[in-house]
Amino acid sequence: MTATAEKKLHDCRDAWVETLVELGQADPRIVAVVNDSVGSSKLGPFQSEFPERLINVGIAEQDMVGVGAGLANGGKIPFVSAASCFLTARAMEQIKVDAAYSEHHMVLVGQSPGMAYGELGPTHHSIEDLAWLRAIPNLTVVVPSDPEETRQAVRWAAQHDGPVFIRVSRMGVPDVNPAGYEFAPGKAVTLREGSDVTLIATGTVVSRALDAAELLASRGVSARVLSMPTISPLDKDAILAAAAETKGIVTVEEALTSGLGGAVAELVVQHQPVPMRFVGVTGFAPTGEVGWLLDHFGISATGIAEAASEIVGA
Template structure:
């Protein structure tokens, strides 16, 4: 299966989030939103107009915000706790751990504008540590949808699921990359077939992986592309199949590779089916200040970087043989 990208049609996933949240609120009166003085950046203005008594703005108090969400869940509501990714996770990690994950509260943590989306505001506003921090918490499902349709499906699934969920809701505009590929929580989606190498991606890096695969195909290299929209629980079956079928894996993520998606893949691979890998993402340094595009190029999470990494693995394999 090969998917084409509508490169000139770009979308803000926050719009799909806002529309779907309003639909859920219309059909389920338990639905409430909680935010940290972020009605605009969380795209909740329409929700506030339609459901003014179901939006709670706690002000710039993220720890309190998560606690309020947990309390609402305990009272039978389904709270969507919305805040910029670095502040939701960095400031309220203890509450996420104790009040949400440990308590298995039915709270949906909505991390708005993750990764490099707030590029020019610098490393304090870059949400790249969240996978590493949250992967260590039992009971917490971690989702990172790649485009508007997957955002809608992930949100609907989260609403149907009785338990804590963390969703990355992207601000950076992206093309449609998951047409006709249904979202299944806990399962990777194969966006392109191939048996020479596997490219594993998630969220905003899916377009780069697909572009890289198309360029590799032009050179006769058949790359499998797997979209891991669920970072936890990890689809180990898809990882091991990729390792055994293709013998090489490149991971690419808009997050820190130390503890992130790449680490999760590597942990599975090294334990059960060791193969050569390259992990592309943020390394052991604070992110500089610059646009999202500049930062993607700086950290090598572009199609060019994926092609280079794939080429290194392929050449190393050829030399070894």
């Protein structure tokens, strides 16, 4: 049994909606826009308290982002919520133009990302989103790793004067951030010190990177673990320090490796070249339970440790 399996797991959507209700109580400008996904977005409590402040556009993701932009232009603070696979794939032009290019204060909430809809197959996997979104200027891309980071990211996005994308997990995750943790965009969190190799992880798989570090420690390998809550902007200083101070970097994500992995590689190759390995999804993901899918792609303590061992020769 892994260390993660022994810990209590949380659905980050609960933290997201609790925080949105709190924000709505304090600020009448807060509104929610959904694509017939009140249930899967867990927006029932928000709808019950503020029925006039929830706009359901139906299965029309492009319209949903456009409506959100219009509300932002009218002085509201819209949280535009939908399954990440549909929000990003269907409404990419609107995210690019209506949200990012127009620099509207609006929050795009990608629900149940990665392979959380495992049994529904490739059409519902959202594994391309990080690679797509990090290429869009002006857009802050946040991937919380646990409920507390989700709460803080939602609060930060509500006051940030610009477009934000938040990837909210439905896959159960343990608490990983330390007591007193404060979210800041562009700032990594050092969850474990290490001098041999660095594991940089984001979102749901941060806990698996921590498990891998434990496994590596049992083999005499000291692994630094960095949690990277924002893909854009990146914490360049933390990444370059890791490249300079350890023998190499392993990136870990529940997405195509061109997301976090590509972003880190682009930085490292220009300023501090170092051996790297990429742990994530490669190609279309098949149908299956999310835990099985993660293991299938080596996004596990064993798979991450093996990638790190290739760098250090252990």
